[in-house]
Amino acid sequence: MRLHFMAGVCALAFAVPGNPAFAADSVEVVHHLTVNTERAAIKEIADRFTAAGGVWVDNAVAGPPNSRRVYTTRMNAGQPPQAYLTVTNLDHYDFAAQGQLVNLDSVAQAENWAKVFPPEIMETIKAPDGHIYVAPLGLNVPGYVFYNKKIFDDLGIKEPVGFDDDFFAALDKVKAAGIIPLAYSGDPFHVRFPFEAIMMSLGGKDLWDNVWRQRSNAAIRSPEMRKVFETFERLRDYTDEGSSGRAWNLSANLVMSGKAAVQIMGDWAKGEYIAAGMVPGKTLGCFIPGTDDLIQIHGEVLVFPKQPGTTALTPAQAKLAAIATSADAQTAYNAQKRSFPSRLDANVAAMDPCLQLNIDAYRNPGHIVQNPRSLITQQMDGEYRDLVNEFMAEPEMTVDEVVDRFAEVLQAK
């Protein structure tokens, strides 16, 4: 009796749980689209995939850093998901070098990606070995300026163009009226939005390329870059006490309720503003800072890990890649998510005025710049953001000091 009991316990203990066997055309997608608008957006793609005969297995993890942890550990553990969604970055370089991804050359060929995506996008989705590993979905503009139009109209302020004196003059007027000029969120994640927006608008394409791509010492120590840091520091006088570590939606709340006037954030914040009842163009003002209207490539992309037992795309993966990048799916996905399609020929007639600004700039050749995260490693990116965050929080830090440390962080050549 006791022997049978022990045997039973041992059998239970050693029963191999194993990987649930997925059907050949099922795709498990790890993604971070958990907010309402985002869920509706990814559902559009899931529905189209299901309609085409695929099985969509959803694995939503809140927050890009957390979803990155999930797919990184899964891939290292040998149980990779069939696809994962991430934001523009260089992760696929490392993974591709280790042979953990399947390339999408066949899909790109069949769907003629070289014609429907601008050359800058084509550059981002390849790895150093020349193969394509990434399927671009929608794009957002990270350094977007939102402002409460009612406050501006009441104070008689015209929409500023960039971060020159007209911007600070406008902020001065707001400050004099007793309203918080800039709803700033002070932590390493959010600091890149105002900083990179200032850098793009003041320095233009050349400075951007020289600093992020070439990482040239001369560019980092140039007067233009110093001006970027100085302008960024000027913002400090227009922020409020509670800005340290404040989440972006709380800062957006200040602008919505009229307690603050301006927020510099990615244009995905528009969903929150619209949900609060603000109307782009009427009560909500929006503009891309700077006269060049530069668009940084920042958006969601789908990447496909190699599945055990095969070195090519599974039919399900190929189907998903084709569907996600089709014009119809991109229009639907981006309409829900309030971003704009990376495909040049997707139908955008129904998108709101703020988005139309972005789309006009994007479809006009010469306005697209690479995302720093496509050019520098995650560590350099994190460290530069730490540095800029520290710079903003420490008035004693001089511009010389921060330029020196910036050169160190980027390992300037």
Place this chain on the structure above:
Amino acid sequence: MRHLSAKIAIAPTVLVTLIVFVGCLVWTFAISFTSTRGVPVFDFVGLAKYQELWASSRWQTSFKNMFIFGAGFISLSLILGMLLAVLIDQQVRAENAFRTIFLYPHALSYIVTGLAWQWFLNPQLGLQKFVQDLGWSDFTFRVLVDRNVAIYAIIAAAVWHSAGLVMAIMLAGLRGVDDEIWKATKVEGIPRWRAYIWIILPMLGPAMTTCIMLLAFGVIRNYDLVVAMTNGGPGTATEVPAKFVMEYLFERQNAGLASAAATIMLLSVVAVGAPVWYLQSWRNRRRIAGRG
């Protein structure tokens, strides 16, 4: 074989401890000598990662903060917990109610604690605004946004969370004190507070050691409280080593650096814990030798 069933029963635990704890520890230590970024690569680069680590100003701040936080947190928790235990030991009415109230914060997760304290200390939402609305418009309470003082705010939140636990453990120890001892102090005419400090407290050595160990684990593990309260800010004023390791391991894809940081954390624990442990075992040996 003697105690065969006992050995079989404990075998899985021993195996798990060996493989998971010791094995992973050795693996982490090994990785800290490689140039691993996102995917493990076993090339030997010597102490390069450690040099990179100590050159990082963020790590230096984190390391310093670990000691500031540790000293403040452990000492304040012990003092406050001890005080609460002594007060409750005075045979007060509604003793159960008090004990429950003081122990309640420990039931909350660090994330909830951190968030609640952040709202409380936020200049625009919390205490400062409240007192200003009451009329004292000059009142400022900018503890959380001042770089020099923010770490003390985190200590306060952590002490609030853990003082109850120290109180519970000390109370159990106090209740274990023989009534004869109390009678003896009364006969000798020693005032109560003197009795507590010079006689009763030294008897609580084991309970105190337990508390210090639990609190020390809390110090090393401190990640979610910092993330919830300040996310390392303002600037890098409240960075802690655990947060450094987590960020460099996952987001910044530099597992070699994160492993080096984790190894340093382990060495700090050993450096502080080993002398204490040796002192205890030396005392024990002396006591046993003295008796025998």
